[in-house]
Amino acid sequence: MDTFTIGGDLEVHRLGFGAMRITGEGIWGPPDDPEEAKRLLRRVPELGIDLIDTADSYGPEVSENLIAEALHPYPDGLVIATKGGLRRTGPGQWPRDARPERLKECCEASLRRLKLDRIDLYQLHSPDPQVPYEDSVGALKDLQDEGKIKHVGISNVSLEELTQARGIVEVVTVQNRYNLTDRHSEDVLEACEEAGIGFIPWFPLATGSLAEPDGPLDKSAQAHDATPAQIALAWLLARSPVMLPIPGTGSMPHLEENAAAGEIRLLESDLAELS
Numbered sequence: 654m655d656t657f658t659i660g661g662d663l664e665v666h667r668l669g670f671g672a673m674r675i676t677g678e679g680i681w682g683p684p685d686d687p688e689e690a691k692r693l694l695r696r697v698p699e700l701g702i703d704l705i706d707t708a709d710s711y712g713p714e715v716s717e718n719l720i721a722e723a724l725h726p727y728p729d730g731l732v733i734a735t736k737g738g739l740r741r742t743g744p745g746q747w748p749r750d751a752r753p754e755r756l757k758e759c760c761e762a763s764l765r766r767l768k769l770d771r772i773d774l775y776q777l778h779s780p781d782p783q784v785p786y787e788d789s790v791g792a793l794k795d796l797q798d799e800g801k802i803k804h805v806g807i808s809n810v811s812l813e814e815l816t817q818a819r820g821i822v823e824v825v826t827v828q829n830r831y832n833l834t835d836r837h838s839e840d841v842l843e844a845c846e847e848a849g850i851g852f853i854p855w856f857p858l859a860t861g862s863l864a865e866p867d868g869p870l871d872k873s874a875q876a877h878d879a880t881p882a883q884i885a886l887a888w889l890l891a892r893s894p895v896m897l898p899i900p901g902t903g904s905m906p907h908l909e910e911n912a913a914a915g916e917i918r919l920l921e922s923d924l925a926e927l928s
């Protein structure tokens with residue numbers, strides 16, 4: 654599998670793991686079987702995956718706690734990318750709260766839960782319309798200056814917000830929704846590619862709908878002896894060298910299937926047809 658170097662010093666395989674789906678229904682509370690979730694997390698580095706995406710709001714706290722329970726002390730080279738900036742008020746509810754003082758509290762709490770002295774990649778989960786964006790990004794810059802986070806990422810941003818953030822701090826990744834059927838962030842992806850910024854597409858499988866049998870990816874899948882989910886991921890990897898997909902799953906067979914997508918090489922004709 655190809656690698657990408659985040660921020661000039663964190664080399665990771667381009668296919669990562671999204672740890673949002675190891676929580677309960679509605680990304681709320683613990684999963685039905687926490688021991689199985691920990692087995693799944695321990696399988697992640699065994700499969701050569703060394704980028705795990707999480708957030709304080711997944712559970713809340715559940716995803717970060719399970720990661721620490723399953724994997725601490727962490728294998729060398731494992732990059733845990735977490736986020737702050739959302740609150741949780743119930744299943745499926747994600748109000749924004751990116752006030753600087755709160756972001757600093759959230760980062761301290763993530764450091765404790767993940768049992769880290771410094772977070773490799775800390776991402777601002779989303780702009781908060783109640784807070785000037787420069788204030789939220791400035792809080793992450795302060796955390797970086799204090800040595801609590803190594804690199805800063807941002808998420809759910811427009812091109813203007815990316816430009817604004819880059820005027821305040823070095824932005825090493827952008828995490829936006831992007832997949833075969835949703836390319837609203839094409840302009841942001843192109844800006845990332847130009848600047849060598851990692852682009853982390855969330856919802857890479859469009860919540861499994863792209864992966865359904867007899868779906869639109871079936872033909873390519875059959876030609877590559879692959880599954881539709883693998884084709885969706887292979888397309889993302891082929892789309893840009895800065896693309897770092899983080900498919901999310903709570904299922905061991907799906908994790909193994911997704912990891913194997915890193916080996917698929919799509920032909921120009923596949924790419925043209927899929928695009």
Ligand SMILES: NC(=O)c1ccc[n+]([C@@H]2O[C@H](COP(=O)([O-])OP(=O)(O)OC[C@H]3O[C@@H](n4cnc5c(N)ncnc54)[C@H](OP(=O)(O)O)[C@@H]3O)[C@@H](O)[C@H]2O)c1
Pocket residue numbers: 670671672673674706707778808809828829854855856857858859860861864882883899900901902903904907908910911
């Ligand atoms: N920055 C943000 O605002 C934001 C928002 C959402 C998510 N994220 C991050 O992005 C990651 C990925 O996004 P996502 O989880 O929403 O979407 P996704 O990865 O596109 O889809 C996950 C869904 O697809 C299913 N799935 C996974 N692998 C499959 C396979 N091989 N075959 C069939 N179905 C499969 C999963 O169910 P099973 O569990 O049954 O496999 C789950 O329901 C998250 O885990 C999280 O880390 C970030």
